[in-house]
Amino acid sequence: MYDLVVVGAGPYGLSIASHAAAAGLNLRVLGRPMASWRDHMPAGMHLKSEPWSSNLSDPAGTHTLAAYCSARGITVEHGRPLPLATFTEYGQWFGQRAAPAADEQTVTSVVPCARGFRVETAEGEVLVTRTVVAAVGVMPFVHKPGPLRKLPSALVSHSSHHRELSRFRDKDVTVIGAGQAALETAALLAEEGAHVRVVARADRINWNSPPQPLQRSLLKAMRDPHCGLGTGWPSWVYSEMPWAVRKLPATLRQHIARTALGPAGAWWLRDRFEFAVPVLLSSRLSSAEEVRGRVRLRLESTDGVVRTVETDHVVAATGFAPRLARLSMLDDSVRGILHRVGTSDAPELNARFESSHPGLFFAGLLATPSFGPSMRFVYGATFAAQRVVQGVQRRLAEPRLATVPHAARSRTVEQHRTKPYSAQELGRPAGPAPASQGSQQGQGKDQAAVPR
Template structure:
């Protein structure tokens, strides 16, 4: 039986695995390294965060993005956007150095078993583990506007469905959304020769300002501090002290996760976008139907009026919604028992990222309603890896290889009885 199985090999999974390996745990890491970044982001995109805030996490701060760039003679500077391809290559490089072995298999099931869990893969293997971390990224949580659900993939898709946008050259494409993914995708479509437009509920587009210099006067720095998520005191709180966010009431945490760091385009994209992409703001999609080989969108305007829009393809860049119900690889009994954060569909977690099912840990998007918006960004991987490993060590009794009986999760999670093999722990459903 392994001490830990990490499901997922993106920035969070690789960072957690690096800390687990350094701690001497018996470990399996399952997933395709940086898969979402390699397969589900259009070519030509840039990283929105600053390079210095985009490191994966290893003990001692080793294997940073700057280390990778120096090794590969890649220029990296504050205020200069980094290509997504460079960051993806960095993540793979990090994994090769910091993680013993990543197995490129798909996990099909995680279910409770005596003393821990049984993890099944598409290769037919069943792995016994005392603890499991689900660092499965964002792909299970794709958010598609409901009116588009009945359309075929040829007529409606999500931005994460595409790595190559050249297939849309010469076609009329309506991109739904007002965040960075929508704005950059629309710009890239226009540059590929598509007739692209933005359709958004927002009344205006928001644009980030250029980053301030890293070296500033003390007073200016105090008024508007730098942080991994940008300048300003709110951003500093979200990025630097996620533990404080977790101590807030559940309703406040859910509100922060849903509203903080709202949709906005990167400053360096604005000129490219505004010169190439028309926008339709203050409109909602009421219905969508196939018409003449394309899509007719019935729209509601901000003042309650109605309009129609014909387009050849609708591309939703509408983000991702954390929802345990979509986590099909997790045993239904466990999913239905986990305590959730307020009215959200995200798991309530201890300070060590442990859920109310003993030994089951989460990382990434699903943890944003517990720890705040930094969990939606690479910057949150360092805090997560360090704190989560403390939680795993507590669960294992700080003695790798020791078989332990599951006991209630700590730090305010509801007390549960030690479950019999295959039986649910206590808690409430949502």
């Protein structure tokens, strides 16, 4: 039986695994390392966050993005956007050297059992573990506007569904949204030769200002402090004090999660975008239908004017909705009883990211309504990893195993009646035990030659 199974191998999953391995926990990491970044973001994108705020987290703090880039002769500067490909490669490097190797398996089921949880994968492996951390990234929570959901994928896609945009050359493409994903995707489409427009509900496109110098007078720093999410006191609180955000009333946390750090484009993208992409502002999508192999969009403006647009393809750059209902791997018996944050469908988490079901932890996007907007960004991984591992250790130290909820207990008993026990359920891992931190992959290599 494992102490911990981490589901997901993105920045949060890898950071948690690194801290857990250092703490001596017997764990497994399941998932494709940096999958969202490798497979679901168009080539040519850049990080919006500053390089110094884009580190994955290891206990020693040595596997940084700056260290990775320095060893490869890549320039990393405040105020200079870094290619997304570089960050993705850094994340993979971190996963090879700072955390136990991830098994590229897809988790299909997490079911409570008498001693913790039974975890099954699409590849056929079954594991039993005392605790589980769901750090599944954003892909399960892709959001599309209602009018677009019934149209075929050949005509409508989400911005996260594209790695290459060259197939849209000479096509008419409409991008819906006003955030960085929408604006940068539209700019890249235009640069690939597509005829592209952006449709936004907002009455203007917001652009972030160029970052202030790191070295400033004390007065300027006090007025507009730097932090992992930009500058300003609200952002400073969200990024540096997630524990304080969690203490706020649920309704206020929901409001912050929904509105803080709203849609805006990076300052360095503005010139590429404004001279290449027309924008239809104050336009709400009221309906969409397929007409002769194209999409007809009906747009309503705030002053009541109705406009019709026909386009070859629609890209919904409309973000992600952190909802437990989208987490199909989690057994209904657990999902149905978890406490929620206010009226949301996100789990209420304690100070160490544990849900109301003992031993079940959440990190990343689903933690946003509990801890605030820093959980939407890589910067929040350090805070989350430290707290999650503390929570796992506390749960493992409990003298008794968590009680299985009634609905889950009956299902688990029935499964065990009809299914023989595996080696893992008998407490013997089927494969080799994960290496301890001192013997992790890459520890024997020349670290000076390896970035970050």
